[in-house]
Amino acid sequence: MRHFAVIGAGITGITTAYALRQRGYAVTVIDRQRYAAMETSFANGGQLSASNAEVWNSWATVLKGIKWMLTPDAPLLMNPKPSWHKYSWMAEFLANIPNYRANTVETTRLAIQARKYMFEIAAREGIDFNHEKRGILHIYRDKASYDGAAEVSKLYAAGGLPRRAVTPAEMRALEPTLHGDYYGGFYTESDSTGDIHKFTRGLADAAVRQGVRFVSEASVDMVEHIGTGVRIGWSVAPADENAEPTRETLVADGVVVCAGIGSRDIAAKLGDRVNIYPVKGYSITVMLDDEASQKAAPWVSLLDDKTKIVTSRLGADRFRVAGTAEFNGENRDIRADRIRPLVDWTRKLFPGVSTARVVPWAGLRPMMPSMMPKVDAGKLPGVFYNTGHGHLGWTLSCVTAEMIAEKIAAAMPVETPAGATVHAFPRKAA
Numbered sequence: 001m002r003h004f005a006v007i008g009a010g011i012t013g014i015t016t017a018y019a020l021r022q023r024g025y026a027v028t029v030i031d032r033q034r035y036a037a038m039e040t041s042f043a044n045g046g047q048l049s050a051s052n053a054e055v056w057n058s059w060a061t062v063l064k065g066i067k068w069m070l071t072p073d074a075p076l077l078m079n080p081k082p083s084w085h086k087y088s089w090m091a092e093f094l095a096n097i098p099n100y101r102a103n104t105v106e107t108t109r110l111a112i113q114a115r116k117y118m119f120e121i122a123a124r125e126g127i128d129f130n131h132e133k134r135g136i137l138h139i140y141r142d143k144a145s146y147d148g149a150a151e152v153s154k155l156y157a158a159g160g161l162p163r164r165a166v167t168p169a170e171m172r173a174l175e176p177t178l179h180g181d182y183y184g185g186f187y188t189e190s191d192s193t194g195d196i197h198k199f200t201r202g203l204a205d206a207a208v209r210q211g212v213r214f215v216s217e218a219s220v221d222m223v224e225h226i227g228t229g230v231r232i233g234w235s236v237a238p239a240d241e242n243a244e245p246t247r248e249t250l251v252a253d254g255v256v257v258c259a260g261i262g263s264r265d266i267a268a269k270l271g272d273r274v275n276i277y278p279v280k281g282y283s284i285t286v287m288l289d290d291e292a293s294q295k296a297a298p299w300v301s302l303l304d305d306k307t308k309i310v311t312s313r314l315g316a317d318r319f320r321v322a323g324t325a326e327f328n329g330e331n332r333d334i335r336a337d338r339i340r341p342l343v344d345w346t347r348k349l350f351p352g353v354s355t356a357r358v359v360p361w362a363g364l365r366p367m368m369p370s371m372m373p374k375v376d377a378g379k380l381p382g383v384f385y386n387t388g389h390g391h392l393g394w395t396l397s398c399v400t401a402e403m404i405a406e407k408i409a410a411a412m413p414v415e416t417p418a419g420a421t422v423h424a425f426p427r428k429a430a
């Protein structure tokens, strides 16, 4: 039986490990955190949204972005400090503008397929992740942005996604708790929401039950191809703080890199260029502690086009509000001036919701300049990637895991051919 290592225990790593195990591979997941889903897959916007499949590579977005850079509280924030990584990424982002239509249609198609796999997995493994199948409503305050969205609807339709235009009165009927004046909206009934952290942790538990091994608190700093497989290494902090760290390695027949914003460095060690940039976003989880707040918070998920804020209701007592794209390198600070607009937005649109207790969070979207995830083999045999899902990793995770598992099954079938070196499932990582 072939043995694969998966680097990263976020949503992409766990779905990949599960898909490989389902096909009979021995699988070891390695992560620098103690538990699964502790980085970007921790507290995101929660939307399983084919209706957010539009890639950002368009001149309209670039022009808006320039305007936003000069506006305080805008959804986009850029640290102008020069960095080769940032500017090379931006150049590639612009070079992908001609692919806007094709990539939007393809992402829509993938997002629709992804749902099927996710719902099947959740049912099979009995995972409760506060899944709400109540659709996603995009809201617009002016004619120009509404008309722009109508054009995007045509691309979604080409990808197989129907969404319908709704009047302000229909918007209120769909979500009676919503306050404010709107020009109109678009409603995608087939979209849904759920808690990414709960799903990932639930699936990690299922994977363990099925024999997947986990090596945690292992920050991979060495990956090398050894001809017959891949050797992966990390340091282990000693119990005695005065002692030297020790080294551990694991050899597997192949590796799938699912390391989020860490994938770029790991890819470089394997001779591949995977130009992921960390695009920071923020969320607040509004704790709906009293009955009045629970009644005043929406159940239908929203995307506010002007502020680029998304929402999800996570059960009766939690309301998630997320937004912002900040280009500031690998910076995880939770900035008060970015949390404030999320709280203010909640107060304005849902005045009956108490914001006395909100939990702020920041995460780094692992974004490719094309906005398309890298789901492919690397240059060296046995090296694969399922990473770089950007703003849509939760939505796309279950389909890209299937895609990469299928590619692996075609290139390296689960049974090791006679005479080949076997990097068996290790009894312990050593």
Ligand SMILES: Cc1cc2nc3c(=O)[nH]c(=O)nc-3n(C[C@H](O)[C@H](O)[C@H](O)COP(=O)(O)OP(=O)(O)OC[C@H]3O[C@@H](n4cnc5c(N)ncnc54)[C@H](O)[C@@H]3O)c2cc1C
Residues within 6 Å of the ligand: 007, 008, 009, 010, 011, 012, 013, 030, 031, 032, 033, 036, 037, 038, 039, 040, 041, 042, 043, 044, 045, 046, 047, 048, 049, 196, 218, 219, 220, 221, 258, 259, 260, 261, 262, 263, 266, 279, 280, 281, 282, 283, 310, 322, 323, 362, 363, 364, 365, 366, 387, 388, 389, 390, 391, 392, 393, 394, 395, 396
């Ligand atoms: C504010 C915000 C809102 C969002 N809202 C939505 C939404 O509504 N819908 C949607 O579809 N998507 C959304 N996203 C995007 C989605 O959350 C991400 O695309 C997804 O979580 C990325 O998953 P991942 O597995 O690639 O990365 P991660 O979850 O970050 O997992 C990568 C893992 O790799 C590990 N790792 C990295 N480097 C190493 C190393 N060297 N050694 C060992 N381990 C390593 C990390 O510890 C981590 O556990 C949002 C993101 C943000 C920030």
